[in-house]
Amino acid sequence: MKQQVALAAVTTTAATVMAVVALVRQYWKAKQDRQWGKCQRILRKFARDCSTPVPKLWQVANAMVSDMGASLSSSDEATSSLNMFVSYASPLPTGINEKGMYYGVNLRQTKILMVCGRLQGKNQPISDLYVDEVPIPSTVMIGTSQELYDYIAAELVKFLSAHPEKDDEASANDKKLGFTVSSGDDQSTAISGSNIKLKNFAADTTPCVNQGVKDLITGMNRALEKHGLKLRVHALQVDDIVGNLAGGRYYDKDCVAAITLGMGTNAAYVDTTQSAPRWHDSLPKKGEIVVCMEWGNFNTCHLPITQYDTSLDAASSNPGHRIFEKMISGMYLGEIVRRVLVRMAQEAALFGQNVPPKLLIPYLLRSPDMAAMHQDTSEDREVVHEKLKEIFGITNLTTMTRELVAEVCDIVTERGARLAGAGTVAIVKKLGRIANRRSVIIMEGGLYEHYRIFRNYLHSGVWEMLGNELSDNIVVEHSHGGAGTGPLFLAASPTPDS
Template identity: 40%
Template structure:
């Protein structure tokens, strides 16, 4: 009986292992498909599953920036106001501080004037609390605005809101220029501050990476969600209208989360998760690799095993049917469990899923499932990065250019086995020679520090 139960569970795991397999040949196909979609998205609007948004950031910070700059990071129920003092090549970031403010729920479904008025009021108080600031030397304050909602950007300082997400429903702001709304609200509050740049957090991550290392050309978010931005030749963007920037470069926000391809290893669990999601058929790549979904995929695998055999006891007595009851930090803790009896695995199963009295063999199986799902995620993320590197000519053995990839997000920062797998997969796909010139760097707070740095790089006083 015990042998039959174990065989049924192993059959599910074996099928998962096969369906999640990412051999180098398959990843090569993913990278090629990513490059192809990127080219299509650069040719024309709507030409690709990934948007390839022109950020209008044509100058990244390089460490020479000086002065006092601000950032506003709006992406959820809280927003941050930051102040960053920069002192050029010698001292870099001298000082930075920030304040977090909660948005009252009624303002999240009120009017644009009320929402932006509240934000501007918080900015005004923040500026007032700093007192007379001699560092400005009579110059107008300048701010980088990280706005983590879908916008149609038309310049470095303008973008119209396409739609709200994350529980916001300020209807009269849709179709309006969010920079103009903020600028008008700050003027009403008597704040003499210019919005020097409108960005998203991925572009900010690239900027923060570039500030610390001028060879940073790709920025990636690997956290709850996932996205990538990179530096493209302006002449290689057919859809870019008007005069090309003097720098000859342009940062592209790929929005790669919406990438999908027949090359991707998709399981029955991924299909069910997608069908039951709020956006079925969309964000397929993100649903395979980002931190929001990894724990949920593992839970679905465990539920399948529980319906096939009695290894976890009576399913109705567990919480295996509760969606998103297992989070990525939980599977990371289980995956990294090095105790002899896998005590942490037992605690997580009991605490989150109400599964008690598991055998050591069962706990080992759970760790293997975490490994299979996480390895697929890390290897696919690496393939996406290689696709970008191929597009900009950084993935060939003869290329001697040093390539720095700036990465932010909890999945990369806190999940050591994910990070190790991503880095080893990059080396595997690029080959020994090409991978020697590639460096992956954790780059934190692109949405805050990165926004202030882009404001500095696009300052009206920049030399």
């Protein structure tokens, strides 16, 4: 009898334990379902806020066209989010007559890139292309401007010795040297101590040339002569995008614009002198000019700005500025994704009950890593798992969670690429070429070159805006000649009186 009672008690206890376990499982399952539902709601709202249907893209494009006109206007009453300037007022290469060896220098934040190559005219590609990059020593970085010029000239002596001209190309006359300055991620170029501050020299009242540019050309030519080099600075640009545009024009006479989509972003296009009344008195009476847009500054109420963009901007070093850049450039895409994931982790326990500490570190998710996760085609999204573990220390992710992370990347990428496409269409519309003329747009930068899905979204956005009838009039393609060749093409540009 006692054994029966004991057995019944054990059975009852076991049943109770099983019931409790079932209730606990049911509770956690219900909680997880609620949390997952919360993640899905956050995702859906984010997707709605980021949506870029064709009417929205045209609103953005038309607003940019309006701002472009206002920025070039001579009226003091015209207002614009853009601060465009005439960056170049000399003819660009034609691709027909440029023959021989040309040289270029690209001054970067901490490095010098030297390039030389042989152009053969008739739109033929570069041959015998050589590129060399050397660091700028810290002692030179904090030295005088002339010390920097002397260092560049000394490095050019070594570079030209390693890559000499052919005997039949040697000339008693000085060769032309193209010279560009690349800004850093903060969109400014300033080498401490050397007093080189070369961003937007032309943005005030005098296009193309002012005292700072003149001083650099004079100092650089003095250093070249001192080191016995038969080179003279022919063209100097404070943004190497103009060099990319010169390369595009060398290969195709219909090239009208160049766009950089990398860690930062910018655009430049070819127009006529009559289109820039703001500088009417200081420009040639006729001919082509290159207008640098500084389009990262573009802003309009039509941009699909979300709460994550607003918080990113508020925490940035330049709140209220470069809004367009913060939505489309490689510097910020990964950070937007991180901010969305943080909210999901905090409000819906996406990565467990505790928010991973590294997830709270701003800008830890770089765009190349974001692209790798987004473009992961493995069945279980293994690359997503590896990247989240490597960057944030997040492990034990379900396939559903990995898919959700990839969806966030897709939303951010699609919006950024399609907005860049709207900007591309805006340039061509400003030039009045959409309906009846072929226009080639040159793209440069790692975001466009290496992020396949971003590139595809940009192209499809342009196509959707223009439709079947007009989409063939805009040709978007990667720049020719290779990275760093812009100064070389500037050197090949004819002088204005030729």
